[in-house]
Amino acid sequence: MNPVLMPDENNIRFTVNRIEVDPALNKLSFEGKDVFIEGRLMSVLVCLCASQGETLSIDELVKCAWQGQVVSNSAVYRAVAELRKALVKQLNTDDIIKTIPKKGYQLTATIRHEETINLAHGKKMNVNHVWIISLIFLFVAVALFSTLNNI
Numbered sequence: 001m002n003p004v005l006m007p008d009e010n011n012i013r014f015t016v017n018r019i020e021v022d023p024a025l026n027k028l029s030f031e032g033k034d035v036f037i038e039g040r041l042m043s044v045l046v047c048l049c050a051s052q053g054e055t056l057s058i059d060e061l062v063k064c065a066w067q068g069q070v071v072s073n074s075a076v077y078r079a080v081a082e083l084r085k086a087l088v089k090q091l092n093t094d095d096i097i098k099t100i101p102k103k104g105y106q107l108t109a110t111i112r113h114e115e116t117i118n119l120a121h122g123k124k125m126n127v128n129h130v131w132i133i134s135l136i137f138l139f140v141a142v143a144l145f146s147t148l149n150n151i
Helices: 039-050 058-065 073-090 127-150
Strands: 014-016 019-022 027-030 033-036 097-100 104-107 111-113 116-118 124-126
Touching: 014 039, 019 039, 033 073, 039 058, 039 073, 039 104, 058 073, 058 104, 073 097
Parallel strands: none
Antiparallel strands: 014 019, 014 111, 019 027, 027 033, 097 104, 116 124
16 A cells, blocks of 8 residues: 555645646636635645655545545545536546556656745745846846946
């Protein structure tokens, strides 16, 4: 049995292939279209992502997404089917959840976590935004310095 990796409790946004995933809002975004899914479906997706491509058995998904609550196998089947429906039919993406017969489920996608830095008052900023702001500041400083040297 694979060790089950618990999803990140900080609800940090990440990207699965080109699908933006925001666990805090239970939101999936792809090519300008947003789909909101129920929390349990987001938990299943986050657990599959946390497994980093390893196959998760039904028991491992229950332990991770349902925090060990007693649920039937059909609850897991339904959650995976609804998650696939949201991804494939509503967002028109490829099916990224592979069924491994008699083993469980596997995520077949590239996962990229959004890099953020902590700001004051608990807010976060995307690292890419910090670089852009820094470059703008540097450009303004160089332009100002050049102007002052020409005076």
